[in-house]
Structure formats: C-alpha cells, structure tokens
Amino acid sequence: MLILTRKANQSFLINEDIEITVTEIGGDKVRIAIDAPKTVKILRKELVEATSANKEALENSNLELSQIKSILSKSYKVIK
Known part of the structure; x- marks a missing residue:
C-alpha cells in the first residue's frame, strides 16, 4: 500500500491517464476529484x-x- 500526503488542490497520477486531486479538506472529511477515462470503473x-x-x-x-x-x-x- 502506498500512502501519500497531499494538500488541497494537489494531485497525483495513476498511470498516465488517471488524476486524483484533493479538492477540499475539512474536519474529518476529504473531498477528492477523479479524472479518468470513461472505460475505468470507479x-x-x-x-x-x-x-x-x-x-x-x-x-x-x-x-x-x-x-x-x-x-x-x-x-x-x-x-x-
């Protein structure tokens, strides 16, 4: 398992076509955005x-x- 530390508005990539962005951090919740091809099941x-x-x-x-x-x-x- 890989554990990353990211701040709001920072991203990381999985392969070259999936981008995960931390959009908001508040309390005990983190909101993330996933930009991936439509063929990828999430x-x-x-x-x-x-x-x-x-x-x-x-x-x-x-x-x-x-x-x-x-x-x-x-x-x-x-x-x-």
Missing part, C-alpha cells in the same frame, strides 16, 4: 461489499424469485 468500496453480501445472502436463501418479488412489492413499487 466504485465506492462499501457499495461493492454490500452488493457482494446481498448476492451471497440471496444464494444462501431458500426463497424463490416469486417470493422475493412478493416481499419487495409490499415495500417498493416493483418494475416489471
């Missing part, structure tokens, strides 16, 4: 982990797809 780690956990829970579930749709339709409008 995902928040917690969303990837949640998606993975949801898939695993679904695979381990004994519910049929129709049962899942029924449960979801009670709380959300299901798009068919």
